[in-house]
Amino acid sequence: MKKVTKAIIPAAGLGTRFLPETKAVPKEMLPIVDTPTIQYIVEEAKASGITDLAIVTGSGKGSIEDHFSSNYLLEQNLERKGKDEMLKAVQKTNDMNIYFIRQAYPKGLGDAVLTAKTFVGNEPFVVMLGDDLMTDKVPLTKQLIDSYEKSGASTLAVMRVPHEETVKYGVIDPIEEVSDGMYDVKQFVEKPAPEDAPSDLAIIGRYLFTPEIMDVLETTKPGKGNEVQLTDAIDTLNKTQKVYAHEFKGDRFDTGNKLSWLETNIEFALRRQDLSDDLKAYIIDLANKLEK
Structure with missing residues (x-):
């Protein structure tokens, strides 16, 4: 191999x-x-x-x-x-x-x-x-x-998503889970409507x-x-x-997309030692201001 x-x-x-x-x-x-x-x-x-x-x-x-x-x-x-x-x-x-x-x-x-x-x-x-x-x-x-x-x-990565979001993804129709987290697949379906989606594994x-x-x-x-x-x-x-x-x-x-990109920026910044404390303080302060 x-x-x-x-x-x-x-x-x-x-x-x-x-x-x-x-x-x-x-x-x-x-x-x-x-x-x-x-x-x-x-x-x-x-x-x-x-x-x-x-x-x-x-x-x-x-x-x-x-x-x-x-x-x-x-x-x-x-x-x-x-x-x-x-x-x-x-x-x-x-x-x-x-x-x-x-x-x-x-x-x-x-x-x-x-x-x-x-x-x-x-x-x-x-x-x-x-x-x-x-x-x-x-x-x-x-x-x-x-x-x-x-x-x-060949092996591809899948992840469970909310059923109503299957229309955004290719989705698998699994036959069985052959080992922990590994699926034998009957069919791969491109962006099915939720009512047609064979699973939530995108x-x-x-x-x-x-x-x-x-x-x-x-x-x-x-x-x-x-x-x-x-x-x-x-x-x-x-x-x-x-x-x-x-x-x-x-x-x-x-x-x-713009919202998920902004969310990713915030989460990645919060994981960094050089930024997390100041960013947390800013977010808390901003939330308090917006509540007033």
Whole structure:
């Protein structure tokens, strides 16, 4: 069995929910406190043993490439001034092999993944979506890799969501729980209405695939929204080789809309020793003012 060392991060979306900010700034570069959202995804990949990363971008996304390029003058300046912690922060992912692939047209998530077919070759790989930040004792990507090393099968992450929200997600139709948190799946359904949803287990932004998914994506016709849906390709793959679902029980932070992005910023700031006390005091003071 080949070791999982490659990951794809689709980052070609237009980010229309965050206009006007995303007219010039990629939504993946919007900060959570002081760190671009995509940086958290790359750091999760590194912590999970990923060494080679392909970021799929589109027009106007050049700042992502700039961010992950080594800035010698900045690093030299920080080193000379003895700002060691800042230097470590900007060098965190310097030792990773990061490649950039351009998606010519916005044809959907499935098409974005397919653009990295040559990068993947004949190896298993991970897909990591930038709208979802995951925290747990063991990184979610590492959890999927550990599951793959036992089963040898494609495995995607799912999480329980309120039933009325199933229309926002791909949802699994589970056959049975074959082990703790691991499900054998009958069908994968893209954004079902609540009355049609086969379960409350929604697909979240981490996937581990065998390379055969690329062949399936090449023949997958556009689905909902006239886009190539990754969920449709997963359902097709499941008919010829097993695809499992791994239930994530850690914390998930959705950065895909303005309110959830603000909430994520607040929670991440409250977890930081250098900010938590002052921020708590501010929130309490603000709440008292608003009550008057």
